[in-house]
Amino acid sequence: MEEQIAALAAELAAVKDATAGLNRTAAETFYYVTIPLMVLIHAGFLSYEMGASRAKNALASGIKNILAFAFIIPTFYYAGWFIYWAFPTGFSTSPGPAGISGWDYAVGAASPVGSVMGPSVADSATGVFFGAFAMFAATTASIMSGSLIERIQIVGFTILAIVLGSFVWILGAAWGWHADGWLVTSLGYHDFGASGVVHAIAGFFTLGVLINLGARVGKFNPDGTANSIPGHSLPATLVGLMLIIAGFWGFLMACVIFPGEPWSWGTGIFATIYGTPVTLSAMTFNILMGFAGGAIAAWVMTHDPFWMMSGALGGIISVAAGLDLYWPPMAFVIAAIGGVIMPLASRYVERRRIDDAVGAVALHGVVGVWGVLAVGIFASGYPALTSDGAPVITLVGQLGGAVVMVLLGFVPGYAVSLLLKRFGLLRVPKEAELLGLDKVKVPAVAYPEILGEPARGPVTPAQ
Incomplete structure (x- = not known):
């Protein structure tokens, strides 16, 4: 009898080990898959931004987008990932209530010179989590990139992209997108799909x-009225926007915490980054309703293909913060309101003689704030965390969080760009802008047959 019990115990232990191994592999694969899906976002921004540029600037616009992506990876490795774990409670770097933050925790979990930030068969989580967050970081820079086309220096833009992607947004994420974040523990801030911590920060x-x-030269007349400067390929811009939306399935997929692992919130179902429950099924309802509501409302408002597709993305951003909480018809209405707000906000920005070439301030900044506030309006009373005595979601808390996100985005953006301007690193000379940035910055021609110019520089295999 004892031998049978021992055999059953050994068999049970073997089954547990096998199940744990399968769950660990499934979790690792889940986050691994989100990374190439999010790369689609950057393929989309590349097409979107190049299409929104005039032909003489197409390659320069694309190159700076790719460079931002490339530079953010190492800088996020050395700084951004550490910031996320060290600063949730503020600049004191003290540990938070959940015990997963603070300087000492960050040294153990995210030190760029430690063994944890490298290959280890005992660690199947750190690399894929880092990769997903690095894609979030690169997304913030891509959001900014399109607005600045046709007149910004590549060096200046790259510096701005590093500051935004590897330092600024991740500080906001530590404060409002972490279970120990002071905005969460003090105000009950809820931003499941990063309407504030990614979109609002990047937009402002x-x-x-x-x-x-x-x-841009020629954008505004002396009386302040604006001239249209259309890009050379609206189809490329529309395809780019659709790719961004496809990539956002990976973005939002990476916002959930896989169950059943030592670092998970539980063993049952997926959880948000705050530990509250969520399912991929619920997310799917609301992502699709957000897409539809934003696209329809923006089309009704403008009858413009560009704004219709931007509205689809704006609809998803509108519902992202409360994606885990909304009933689908409510998500449709919230997204439709975002689709109405977006073109109105863009017109206001233009009336202020600010040349936002692709409307990112309205689409990501203003609509991102709307997404945060919508949670306070439509989902107040839900628990912000699962711990005992945790605050609940309130409109006041969401408003406070939105203000922090706006200031955290705008102040560094203004200060760093002003410094670059003083050193002559922000804007290209007027002559270069009129000639086209491809001619002065890129040893290649985007459309030699159309522009009537021979290809310049070394002949590549593609040529």
Whole structure:
């Protein structure tokens, strides 16, 4: 009898080990898959931004987008990932209530010179989590990139992208997108899909840069009225926007915490980054309703293909913060309101003689704030965390969080771009802008047959 019990115990232990191994592999694969899906966002921004540029600037616009992506990876490795774990409670770097933050925790979990930030068969989580967050970081820079096309220096833009992607937004994420974040523990701030910590921060950082960068030559008349400067390929812009939306499935997929692991919130179902329950099924309802509501409302408002597709993305951003909480018809209405707000906000920005080439301040900044506030309006009373005595979601808390996100984006964006302007690193000379940035910055021609110019520079295999 004892031998049978021992055999059953050994068999049970083997089954537990096998199940744990399968769950660990499934979790690792889940986050691994989110990364190439999020790369689609950057493929989309590349097409979107190049299409929104005039032909003489197409390659320069694309190159700075790719460079931002490339530079953010190492800088996020050395700084951004550490910031997320060290600063949730503020600049004191003290540990938070959940015990997963603070300087000492960050040294153990995210030190760029420690063994944890490298290959280890005992650690199947750190690398894929880092990769997903690095894609979030690169997304903030891509949000900014399109607004600045056709007149910003590549060096200046790269510096701004590093500041935004590897320092600024991740500080906001530590405060409002972490279970120990002071905005969460003090105000009950809820931002599941990053309407505030990614979109609002990036949008208002962009606004700060645009004020110092100035408008493109010919954008505004002496009386303040604006001229349209259409891009060379609206189809490429529309395809790019659709790719961004496809990539956002990976973005939002990476916002959930896989169950059943030592670092998970539980063993049952997915959880938000705050530990509250969520399912992929609920997310799917609301992502699709957000897409539809934003696209329909923006089309009704403008009858413009560009704004219709931007509205689809704006609809998703509108519902992202409360994606885990909304009933689908409510998500549709919230998204439709975002689709109405977006073109109105863009017109207001233009009336202020600010040249936002793709409307990112309205689409990501203003609509991102709306997404945060919508949670306070439509989902007040839900618990912000699962711990005992945790605060609940309130409109006041969401408003406070939104103000922090706006200031955290705008102030560094304005200050750093002003510094770059003083050193002559922000804007290209007027002569270069009129000639086209491809001619002065890129040893290649985007459309040699159309522009009637031979290809310049070394002949590549593609040529």
